[in-house]
Amino acid sequence: MSKDFSFTNSLIKETSPYLLQHAHNPVNWHPFSAKIFEIAKAENKPILISIGYSACHWCHVMEHESFEDSEVAKIMNGNFINIKVDREERSDVDMLYMQAVQLMTGRGGWPLNCFVLPDGRPFYGGTYFRKTQWIEVLNNLINLYKLESNRVLEYAEALTNGIKQAELISTSNKIDTLLTKELIQLSVKKWKTQLDDENGGPNKAPKFPMPCNYQFLLRYAILEKDNTLLNQVNLTLKKMAFGGIYDQLHGGFSRYSTDIIWKVPHFEKMLYDNAQLISLYTEAFNLTKNPLYKEIACDTLQFIENEWYKAEGYFYSAYDADSDGEEGKFYVWNQLDLKDLLGENFDVFSDYFEINDKGYWEHGNYILMRSENQIQLLTKFNLKKNELDHIILTCKNSLKQEAKSRLKPSLDDKTITSWNALICSAYSKAYLSFGEIKYKEIALTSINFITSQLTLVDGKLYRTYKNKCAKIDGFLEDYAFTIEALINVYLISQNQEFLNKAYNLCELTLSLFENKESDFLYYTNNLSTDLILRTTEISDNVIPSSNSQMAHNLFMLGNYFGNTEWINRSKKMLSNLLEEFKNYGAGYSHWGSLALCYSYPFKEISIVGKHVNENLIQLYKHGVTNAIFTVSETNSDLPFLKNRYVENQTLFYVCENNTCYSPTKSLAETILQLE
DSSP states (O other), X not given: OOOOTTOOOGGGGOOOHHHHHTTTSSSOEEESOHHHHHHHHHXXXXXXXXXXXXXXXXXXXXXXXXXXXXXXXHHHHHHOEEEEEETTTOHHHHHHHHHHHHHHHSOOOSSEEEEEOTTSOEEEEESOOOHHHHHHHHHHXXXXXXXOHXXXXXXXXXXXXXXXXXXXXXXXXXXXXXXXXXXXXXXXXXXXXXBOTTTSSBSSXXXXXXXXXXXXXXXXXXXXXXXXXXXXXXXXXXXXXXXXXXXXXXXXXXXXXXXXXXXXXXXXXXXXXXXXXXXXHHHHHHHHOOHHHHHHHHXXXXXXXXXXXXXXXXXXXEEOXXXXXXXXXXXXXXXXXXXXXXXXXXXXXXXXXXTTTTXXXXXXXXXXXXXXXXXXXXXXXXXXXXXXXXXXXXXXXXXXXXXXXXXXXOEEOOEEHHHHHHHHHHHHHHHHHHOOHHHHHHHHHHHHHHHHHSBOTTSOBEEEEETXXXXXXXXXXXXXXXXXXXXXXXXXXXXXXXXXXXXXXXHHHHHHTOOTTOSSOXXXXXXXXXXXXXXXXXXXXXXXXXXXXXXXXXXXXXXXXXXXXXXXXXXXXXXXXXXXXXXXXXXXXXXXXXXXXXXXXOEEEEEEETTHHHHHHHHHHTOOOSXXXXXXXXXXXXXXXXXXXXXXXXXXXXXXXXXXXXXXXXXXXXXXXXX
């Protein structure tokens, strides 16, 4: 169905691609603002808050079926005040009303549709509705609001109190649970029973990559010398890399796999997923030396640079799942086209990328999946590895050229601060792991963009940027991941000014997001007034929770600057969630990674003097886990570096549990101290 541009609503003035997609709906949409709630109060109308994002397939489906329909629009416009929200812009609104819908229905997702009173209190909600269902829901709610307003009010009040109570329980300062290795081991033991030993990942579908889960499991396996678990992590990383969830042609991961073998992705690509997966594969390469992991990390970095990076230093957000009205159309191939394009190389290509029953999807189309039987393939076609690599590269180049004639999926070209910070960290880690100077340059340009264009004079952060305009107050996740990026850029630049900025931003964050009743921080700052209540993000999901990242930041910066108050606060935040981590590690895995820092040997590594950058890269490549690095070419007042500089020398210091080895002048000796 083509859009009817005879209608235009208030969203036309917005910059979010998702909101602009709805600007010509006959529904009289408004952006989220306090002003709209005042209009609803004056007209005594219930409000529909409809939330989605540009790469959301079912959001588009509901738009086409209902929001572009004049009959539906007439009902909505006559009886409701209608608000459209981009969940990526206003993640605070999404977080609040997602919690409400989950309390009402036991499930959530997008599109998220929540009906609220004129004061913002929710009373009904759900996710995707077919057109007939949606009309029925609208009519029922109209009658309910008009004829049984007291019942609606009572339910809204009870539901809002339920959200408040859940918030109080989750943020209460609990009795500290003792942090021990045994507790972590219990969590992992339970977790192992939920893993897929054949295909990797969880033993269910759909399968989300969940980078922070596998980062924790990888680190735990290394520290515990648990080879069974390490094999499971390696299995997961390999299956994802070989599966359809990974774009075998252009690089980059889709958001999740709809099946248990990582074959059929939900084809949208998100910056936050790919940033974290780069960091995961980079760390896995350092710890295992598997060249596949370096290949995947570098190809994904190249995809991001090609498609989402702007030279000014910012990154776009996402690609849609659909192109030309069909999900996945840009990425799939049929046999006839492949034979025409590849000629005599088709047979090799089809075996290599599973153009067979395994790779078949639907309607004659195949999803490219990488074969795991490369040795068998070499034997079958009597090829050497370099010959096979050349054939595959030639084929891929042919398909990339052909893909240029295809309609690309829609681009979400807004910039989100937290996601940009995540990719800045990924480029920093890739530079330290692979030594590619381009990665360092992009990371530095990225952090400078965040600190100049996305930062106010008083140090506060904006949330989004588009068309040279930054807007929306930053949320806790924007601050948390920017602090992490500043720490990572300090390492690749050896410029302590970045570390000082991280410290100052952390101080500001603790003040701006303070919850006087809890050690945890609110998701919105203390100036936020347009929501019925402030929420707290604690459990880890596809992105680590903002509070778990802040706990990491407090631990790291507390160590860098000798701030024991921050270290103790970090541990207290963690201790309040240890029971949750023990019972459900997959939902608190970033907290688990912090628990490793407190429960297992944690090393402090300092490099001072000449050739710091080169030595840091060599040491980083060695694969050190559970450690903090400090570096300086000159004198420094950082506790780990103070009085350690000796002119014309390079010295390495390794400390653990407040005990230091003798300084060495040799990288090889330092590596021995770390083993």
